Amino acid sequence: MRKRKSTIEIPEGNVITMRNVHKSYEQGTPALNGISLDIQQGEFVFIVGDSGSGKSTLIRLLLRELTPTEGDINVLGYDLTSIRHSRIPKFRRNLGVVFQDFRLLEDRNVYDNVAFAQRVVLESTRNIRKNVPEILATVGLADKYKNTPAQLSGGEQQRVALARALVNRPLILLADEPTGNLDPTNSWEIMKLLEKVNEGGTTVVVVTHNQDIVDKMQKRVITMKRGEIESDEDEAGYMEPVPYMDPMEEPEYDDQSFGETAEIEASFEEAVYVEGGYLDED
């Protein structure tokens, strides 16, 4: 298969540009159906949407783990449609990635899990000895570097994964449901860390089902629905989106709440209504 060079224009300051991206897996309906998207350097973006709406597919396309069936993707100036296989490692060194299931190596301790990311990109031992403790301190795990993943709580494990994603100083951090396995307190801690990373200049893209967090963080939110972008809102100047209600479904309400303040609870209920049964299914 010959790779087509993309001809799209990259707007000034964009780190992620998608134009009319389609993705179909071998079987079944298309996972992505004409996504166009611009993410600027230094942005913090949430991606939300029903299960199966294509969020993970989008992340995997940005990682160049998948290639689009149609359309163009440009990340940090790399044309992901035509990038040569041998250049992919170099491209990926600009990205950090975190998953719901942490994906730590069980047979080594916290330090080695993080150092691993530096070793595989041939960082010198001297730098590794400097960088790893530094990043572990940033995520608040300086005193647990000798523990194995099994000796850590879920929240701590995710912080190790985050440290591993950050230790190579990526320009973009991609997180696919980083708090999916965590309780509210730990979820919140992770989100605060992501915000801190973002304040340091890293572009952060977070897929989440945690509407509560999304509301509280007041960031840009991209909502996906059946492989398309349903809305793309900047929460800073939050505009009331048209309430979406599936005619076939009763809207779901949930009295479980995250956070301590009444204010959060209020916005939480609103969001539930807006998204029409868009909640973490427990």
Add this chain to the structure above:
Amino acid sequence: MRISSLFYALGQGIKNLLRNRVFALASIATITTCLFVFGLFFSVLVNFRHIVQTVEEGVSITVFFEPGTDEETMLQRKVEIEERPEVNKVEYISAEQAWETFKVDYLGEYAEGFTENPLEDSANLEIYLSDVSKQAELVSFIEAMEETREVNYSTVTADTLTGANRIIAYVSVGFIALLFAVSVFLISNTISTGIAVRKEEINIMKYVGATDFFVRAPFVIEGLLIGVIGSVIPIVIIYFIYNKVLEYVMSRFPTLSSIITFLPVTTVFQQLVPLLLILGVGIGFIGSFISVRKHLRV
């Protein structure tokens, strides 16, 4: 490619080996067995070849000339024959020499009664071959010469030796191929298991931006290590066994050892050691390469 990453790959390869101990040991044991059997086979074979060669060197063709052929012509023929590639050496035996030998061998003191050489026309050429399989060719060449009266040779000896050589060659090639295939299969299974066990790690490496080479190298090194260990062990074992067997045969069958000479272990090992190492490394490399290609689409 930095030295440090080469060390990293080596370290990881050793770690793989240790982590994957059971399979690795099984592979090493199998390769050791295969190469051990091969080594024994090879030792017997080179000695057999050595014996055959000794016999071969004694195979000769004798050419008698028509009466009246002068010595000069015969010597010229000698040179012609000597120039042929399958000929090792040619000896000219004059009528006088032939008579002398005959007298010594068969007549002893009765030789006194002869005043003339009764073997006047028995001047001949004795031809030793370097390649017995070409004997027939050489015989027809000699027979085509006009001065030739008679060519004495034994087809049975030549054919037997040629056949023996051919069988040795076929059997050894077949044997090596079989052992090689079995060992490659086993190694590639071990490596595949290693890859499966480390799937998670490999995925993380890819996400972080490790190069294909970096991801693959530890597995290829693991295979190479298995191959090298699997060839060094049989080399050591065969070294001891060979010496012991030689000692035993020499002391137990002194008559046999006066007829046949066995090759010393150093001569055998000059060929066997590099051969086993190459086989081991080759098996290790090919075995791991196959599974890395198959299971490691990075």
